[in-house]
Amino acid sequence: MIEFQNVHKTYRVAGRDITALQPTNLRIEEGQVYGLIGHSGAGKSTLLRLINRLEASSGGRIIVDGEDVTAFDSQQLRGFRQRVGMIFQHFNLLSSKTVADNVALPLKLAGKLSGRELDQRVAELLARVGLQDHAKKYPAQLSGGQKQRVGIARALATQPKILLCDEATSALDPQTTASVLQLLAEINRELNLTIVLITHEMDVIRRVCDQVAVMDAGVIVEQGPVADVFLHPQHSTTKRFVQEAEHVDEGEQRDDFAHVPGRIVRLTFQGDATYAPLLGLVARETGVDYSILAGRIDRIKDTPYGQLTLAITGGDMDAAFARFTAADVHMEVLR
Ligand SMILES: Nc1ncnc2c1ncn2[C@@H]1O[C@H](COP(=O)(O)OP(=O)(O)O)[C@@H](O)[C@H]1O
Ligand SMILES: [Mg+2]
Structure with missing residues (x-):
């Protein structure tokens, strides 16, 4: 579903080049939940935003669902973005619009549905994320978990094949995190949606992902099936994330x-x-x-x-x- 061929990204800031992503090769199969883990600044968001071309790559080819997205013109890009949903750490909802209107927004922009069809589709989406009784509320009247559910409903509105999640549970408490992850797993199973998920917690990877890539300073330092990487970590960065998840202090064991x-x-x-x-x-x-x-x-x-x-x-x-x-x-x- 997603393939990176030698993709790299350099930002130019105040006359200086900052390489956020070193040349990277990557394959994400259809229907997978693919986790990206790394410390702040590792290049996770950059990699994710290259997939839906919120960022333009500095080189290499990015193939999504059989098409080279690096070659898209602006019109192709508009159609393409409807097939890739995205959710964010801080939800990015419009505070002046109701829950239903937030979810309806991408459908209105796409302009394919009549008023009645649109209302029906919004109702379906809210039911899918368990918010059917909250349609008329405003974001400020919702809990963090409920806001993220609105974000998920909005991301699913145009029936995308891919969902990108940038630290989608990082602002939530552990119990709410668990319920949002469960919803993502359900969506993955029932809609066969391919999910790419960024986190800095190995526990999030362990619960929902099939594959994981560990990033450090713009490089994928380790990747593979979650069980392999989690149970037999090779790279020191991976080992630290696993120890964190198991609440083991460094050095504790051997001593x-x-x-x-x-x-x-x-x-x-x-x-x-x-x-x-x-x-x-x-x-x-x-x-x-x-x-x-x-x-x-x-x-x-x-x-x-x-x-x-x-x-x-x-x-x-x-x-x-x-x-x-x-x-x-x-x-x-x-x-
Ligand atoms: N728009 C930008 N302009 C300049 N530098 C950026 C931009 N976005 C990210 N960077 C830099 O690229 C590197 C990777 O950032 P990012 O992809 O956001 O990492 P992560 O999501 O893993 O925290 C960092 O050094 C960051 O400062
Ligand atoms: Mg980030």
């Missing part, structure tokens, strides 16, 4: 484990393996003892996973390691 005897391994379980009674079984069979040093069981999108750090002592350790590896478990020896 604590210094006093613990035995070998230290980390086991990662995914899917059905998460609930298999493997540890007791292996301990009985091979005579090893284990203590759990750190652990977490959660879900990545719809798939359960568990990650346990164990100290293993006594028994036939090699046999135990072989049993772990043979089971549907990923094992890393940390020490």
Whole structure:
């Protein structure tokens, strides 16, 4: 659905060039929820705004739904933007218009629907985001979560194939974030909408995304399926985001484990393996003892996973390691 071929972007500010995006290649398949994570200034918004050409690229080709958007003239661009919806951190609603009028705005601009059809479409959109009883309110009378739902309804008004989300949950509390993410997941599933989502929280990626790219200083430093990147981060930036999500202080782990005897391994379980009674079984069979040093069981999108750090002592350790590896478990020896 979206392909970047050697795309880069440089801003010129007061006679100086600032490279926001180094030459980048990227593929986002139709129907995916694709996450972009990185610290402030990493180039996330720049990358996103290149997709719907809110920013013009400095070079390279951007193919969206089979068309080279870098070659569009202004009229083609107008039609194209109706096929790409966008939502923002601070919602960008018009405060002087009602909820219904905010959602109707892109439909009026497109000018394809009669008054009656338009009212009906707005009602459908508000129902989809759970705001059917708030049509006549003004933005100031809504909570943050409700405002973002208006933003989503407005973005969906022209039936886009792509939805771009720039820090759409960053101004919301955790519970509201969860409900907005759930709505995005629903929309992705039911409308087969391709979603590109920017965040600085790994937890947001973990809940809704299929794929993730980690950005640092205008470069994608790591990318892949969320389970791979989240459970086995390679780049130091990625590791820091994962630690943040798991509330682990840097340096905490290794120090604590210094006093613990035995070998230290980390086991990662995914899917059905998460609930298999493997540890007791292996301990009985091979005579090893284990203590759990750190652990977490959660879900990545719809798939359960568990990650346990164990100290293993006594028994036939090699046999135990072989049993772990043979089971549907990923094992890393940390020490
Ligand atoms: N319109 C602009 N003009 C000049 N510099 C910009 C502009 N937009 C972004 N930048 C610069 O580009 C870099 C990346 O910014 P941005 O894409 O907004 O990062 P992020 O969204 O990851 O925080 C930053 O150094 C920022 O200052
Ligand atoms: Mg940004």
